[in-house]
Amino acid sequence: GPKVLQIPSHQIIDMGQMVTLNCDPVSNHLYFYWYKQILGQQMEFLVNFYNGKVMEKSKLFKDQFSVERPDGSYFTLKIQPTALEDSAVYFCASSQAGGGQNTLYFGAGTRLSVL
């Protein structure tokens, strides 16, 4: 089936540094998402992105977070500066159409460890 690729699979970073998580979504998809999963807890919605804009974000999407997809390349999540509580697995997803009833295709996640 369609694949979403996330690079890297694991990132270790010192607190206060900047990190960029990369996502290569399904080629004809137009809607992009980030979800965060702290160990042992459920995946939680961070943000949805369409047509160059954030459509919806949760309270977890702090001011230190930003997303972009320059020129149809990777869909990225940038955290600057990072904090200890940002340690989690971040899942990228994409969908062909928008709205909550559309199938999301998830990547395998990037495990972020903030030391």
Place this chain on the structure above:
Amino acid sequence: QQQVRQSPQSLTVWEGGTTVLTCSYEDSTFNYFPWYQQFPGEGPALLISILSVSDKKEDGRFTTFFNKREKKLSLHIIDSQPGDSATYFCAASSGSWQLIFGSGTQLTVMP
């Protein structure tokens, strides 16, 4: 409140048996309930979904049931196979961009 509670946290069944996973929710605006299956090292993938206008949806060995009055849903896997061993997430949406996920059930099917 936008929460989805999922149980059990982990489950072991024998090959050929029936697996039952359950979820409950409180937000009555939820109208779409997908189940995602995740194998180790992979991302979650949609397994089956149901809309609140239905009470049952079947796809091969997988059936999801929805009880609007009790605000509960369940996933039944008949003739469970070792290849079904994975983590299963229920989720809910009220039509906005975000899915609200349960915490997952780790299923092990023993041969």
